[in-house]
Amino acid sequence: MSRVEQPSRRIVLAAAVAAAVTASAGPAAAGPETSMTTDPADAARAVPARAVDNRAWTSHADWRSGTRRGTRAVAGTRPGLVIATPAGTRAYTDPHTGTTASWEYGTWTSPVHLLSVPATEAVVSWNAHTPSGTWLQAEIKGTYTDGTGTPWYVMGRWASGDRDVRSTSVDDQSDGRSTVWTDTLAIDDPSTGLRLASYRLRLTLYRKPGTQATPQVWRTGAMASDVPDRFTVPASSPGMSGELDVPRYSQEIHKGRYPEYDNGGEAWCSPTSSQMIIEYWGGRLTPGQLAWVDPSYADPQVCHAARFTYDHQYAGCGNWPFNAAYAATFEDLQGVVTRLGSLTDLETLIAAGIPAITSQSFLKEELTGAGYGTAGHLMTVIGFTADGDVIANDPASESNEAVRRVYRRREFENIWLRTKRYNATGKVVSGTGGVCYLYFPARPSAAQRTALAAVGVRA
Known part of the structure; x- marks a missing residue:
């Protein structure tokens, strides 16, 4: 998990795409697993007024x-x-x-x-x-x-x-x-x-x-x-179902590796999530770029991502712009940091073939099936079930095979979008207020441009 609460850093306080989006150009957007059912009018009604420029x-x-x-x-x-x-x-x-x-x-x-x-x-x-x-x-x-x-x-x-x-x-x-x-x-x-x-x-x-x-x-x-302070957020209604074929990487298998980069893999949620989406878009590292990594280590590209997202002052790999900048070092990729307003925004992006990395913090009992609590953690949203629940590649998993998770819609939406929460001691602390990394092609399709514009991002 990411060390986003420490003395040198405060956790910051904190649609409509239908037929055109179904023609998305994401690498895994086509095929029988992807069913896009968003109604533009319903989606627009579900999205609150934006608090982001x-x-x-x-x-x-x-x-x-x-x-x-x-x-x-x-x-x-x-x-x-x-x-x-x-x-x-x-x-x-x-x-x-x-x-x-x-x-x-x-x-x-x-x-x-x-x-x-x-x-x-x-x-x-x-x-x-x-x-x-x-x-x-x-x-x-x-x-x-x-x-x-x-x-x-x-x-x-x-x-x-x-x-x-x-x-x-x-x-x-x-x-x-x-x-x-x-x-x-x-x-x-x-x-x-x-x-x-x-x-x-x-x-x-x-x-x-x-x-x-x-x-x-x-x-x-x-x-x-200017996201308003809130412990709970309005619930959105499910609008689409479908799943993108995003690679699955566990941060946990890297425990103890290269501790000079934020104490090793147990804190590498951000670069691990970044590497998943980079590879979804076709980004690959060469053997020469990975030659510095111990050849006995599986998934050396995750070690590489940790090294080259590392902020030497913060002493961590969770610097948001550094992750977006790292993603954009791969050919024909762009990366931005933004805030989204609801799961409807994520549905809009997924429908266009664009997965997203979300930042959230929660107690163990606030996210059913996670099996852990965290002061700050990044995971990759790759789709939605027919019931509207969130399909996420969660790097805080014991193996690559266990990375794919399904989380309850209402729980996930609240822990991601709120700006206030209670920690394990009952103290009021901050939430990230919908922070999200978006990585997408340098020359996105028309459908992807439409989806990005719908969530306030210029392609």
Whole structure:
């Protein structure tokens, strides 16, 4: 299970697709096991008003907007941002290796994005390729509803490898009214009514001096939200049945392996879930990429996912944007972090062939059949039964064969969407409020674009 409650991190507080979606292009969407029965009007009525604003910059026009210093937009089938003539050189001391090095850099700053939902939280994510000798930093600067602004907050320093710098979040960032908690910018006291009204993002791309190497960023954005505090959520009605053929991997068989990455497999729910969906979309690692893993270990790709989603400051593999960024290192994949509003949203995605990774916390007795309780855990939703119950690949299983589970709809929906819960000692603690990772093709089908748009995600 994921260590999402520890002193350095707070658990953050927290449709309609019918005939067109049944023509989905997911690898396992076709076949007799998949029966799509969602009625658009019924689905729309079941979805509550959204409390999420999910803005992404992905197009050539997007990258040409805002302010560029030492970077340029590139066109093509997958537009992006790269270093042009560097804006300058900076020294960076990696806090996890102690190594100081000089780096050429360029920056891109987005236009101001006015939030449709004045927000208590924001999560920044990015999709990029960082060849050897390069890395990037992502930042956000918000404007409060009283007209004042936040400082520039670092939301991640990241590379797809770990030879040049160590990917890391940055602790101890606060202005007394908002704070960065690993991967989430949060208003300190939402009861005051203070919210984020708008924000800008800034990307800084780095490379070794004198080289022509450059990161290429294909996607960046932020999910901002204001999910109301609640112990229970409204129940949705079943709308479809069907199951996607997603690979099954257990985190538990990796116990004790590579403890330098969050104490080994027992804490690898996030990268294990990520690897399942990556492989569903056809992502594969080469023998060369896996050569570092002990050859006696089964499913070495799970070890690889843990290593390359690891946040060296948080000391865990559960950094949400790092998982999405890892997924996007595979050819023709995108990854985003968002919040969804109900199981109806998940049904919409499953109907389009898009599985999802959900984050939840619960007592053992709150999720029948799980056999455990957790302060935070990621699992992969792959379908729904005819009765509307959730079919999940749960990595907290003793074997790959045991990963597929069926969980009661009402129980699952509540533990995933609530923002408040009681822990084992009766203390009120936080829930994740519908957090979800979505991985999908760089060039999704029309049906997939429709489904993603229906849950507020730009493809």
